[in-house]
Amino acid sequence: MKEVKSLPPSGGLSRAAREALDGTLGDRVSYAEAIRSQHGSSETHFAPSLPDAVVFAESTEDVIFVVRLCAAHDIKLTAFGAGTSIEGQALPVAGGISLDMSRMNRVLAVNAEDFDVTVEAGVTRVALNNHLRDQGLFFPVDPGADATIGGMASTRASGTNAVRYGTMREAVLSLRVVTADGRDIRTARRARKSAAGYDLTRLFVGAEGTLGIITEVTLRLHPIPDIIASAVCGFETLDGAARTVIEAIQLGVPLARAELLDDAQMRAVNRWSTLDYPEKTTLFLEFHGSQAAVDEQVSMVGEIAAANGGGAFAWSSQAEERTRLWKARHEAYYATLGLRPGSVGWATDVCVPIGRLADCISQTKRDLDAASVPATICGHVGDGNFHVVFALDPDAPAEWEEVEAINTRLVARALSMDGTCTGEHGIGLGKQEALVDELGEAVDVMYQIKRALDPRGMFNPGKIFKSN
C-alpha cells in the first residue's frame, strides 16, 4: 500500500475533550475500532489511517458544536460523506475526529417552479433522484458511486452526464457552511445569477473539506427528458472512437453521455456484469430530448461513427435495459479489479482540451501496452476526461513503482497538452506535486486562502497542500 504522508499524530483525544463530546453528543460519538476503521480506509491504494473518534452529525448545530470543540482543544477535523473519494481525501491522516455527515440526510425544500432543491449535505445523489422522480425533475451529476451531495460538492465531482449538464461547479447554487471559528454562513441566495461580492460558493466547491464543513447545499435541477435513448457502438480503433465523440461535439450535437471503454475494459465488464459485447473499444452513448431532437442527434452521430470505423448501434430504450447498461459502466472500476482477484485499485484521472483527446488516449494506450500490471481505460470522453485503472498486486512493490511512473508520465502528457492532472477526482493525498506542476505559484495563493480561513490547520490536514 502507498504510504500516507506522515503528519504528527493527534495523540488521541484529551479526557476533557472526550467528556465534552460524550456529554453533548451521547451515542452520536463512537470510539469503536470497527467504526474508526471504516472511516479510516478508502476504496483505493492509500493505506488506512484511523481517526480517534467518529461523530455522526445530525444537525448544523451538531457541526457547530464539534467545530468549536475542535478549535478549543486543538483537534483535527475531517468531514466524511460516503467515503468514496479516490485520492484519499476522507482519510484522517493526522487522527482527530472524522465527522460523518450521512445522518444529515433530509431534503429540505424542492422549488419545482425554480428548478432547484435544498438538501442537507449527507443526502446521497440516488436518494435525491428517488425523491425528485415523481415531480418530473432530476439532478444530473452522476459519479457512479452513491456519494453524498456534500462530498460531491467538496470534490467538485462530475461523471457521465457532465458533457451535457456540467459538473458540481455548475450544479451548486448556494452552500451553508460552518467555518473554522464556528460561524454558520450562507454563500449565496437561490437566484440563478448574482454579482454579489466574492464567489464563496465556488471557493468551497472543490475545497475537499479543507476550508469549512458544508451542512446544506442548494442545487440546480433539470426536467426529466421526454426521450432517453442509450446505445453501445464498437470501433475498430481507439482513435476512431475518440474522434467520433470529438467530431460530434465540434458539430454541436448535445450528447447527454459519451463514455469510452477500451478493449481491456470491455473484457473486464463482460466478465463482471455477465454481458457479451464485442471486446473492442466501445462507446456508451446517451441522447436526451424530444423524439425529433433525439432522432436527429442519433442520425448525425451514426454517420460520424460509421466514418470513423464504428459498427451498428445496439439500442437500449427501455428503462430496465438502460439501467443494466449504465450499471455495467459504473462498475467498470470493480470489473477491472475482478480481472485479478485480491488486487488493489489505482485510478488515474486526467482531462485535456477535447481537440487533444485522441492523441492523449492513444499515447497512453501505447504506454500501457508495455506495462506488466493489468490496466483498463475508461473515460467521460465528451469532456476530454479519462481514467486508467490499474489492478495492483498489494505485495509487489515493483508494480507500485511501475504504476507511479506511468501515472507521472500520464500527468506530464496531459499538462503538455494544456490539460489538468485531475478532471474530477481531486487532489487529496495523491496529486499534490502534480498540482504544483500544473499551477505553480497559484498554489501559494490557494494556501494563503487556506491559512486565512483555517489558521490552525484544523480542517482535513494533509490534503491538497504538502504543508498543513
Ligand SMILES: Cc1cc2nc3c(=O)[nH]c(=O)nc-3n(C[C@H](O)[C@H](O)[C@H](O)COP(=O)(O)OP(=O)(O)OC[C@H]3O[C@@H](n4cnc5c(N)ncnc54)[C@H](O)[C@@H]3O)c2cc1C
Ligand atoms: C467506483 C467509483 C467510481 C467513481 N466515479 C467517479 C466519477 O465518475 N466522477 C467523479 O467525480 N468521482 C467519481 N468517484 C469518486 C467519488 O465518488 C467522488 O469523489 C465523490 O464526490 C465523493 O463523495 P463522498 O460523499 O463519498 O465523499 P467522501 O469521500 O466521504 O469525502 C470526499 C471529500 O469531501 C470532504 N467532505 C465530505 N463531506 C463534506 C462536507 N459536508 N463538508 C465539507 N467537506 C466534506 C471530505 O473531507 C473529503 O475531503 C468514483 C468513486 C468510485 C468508488
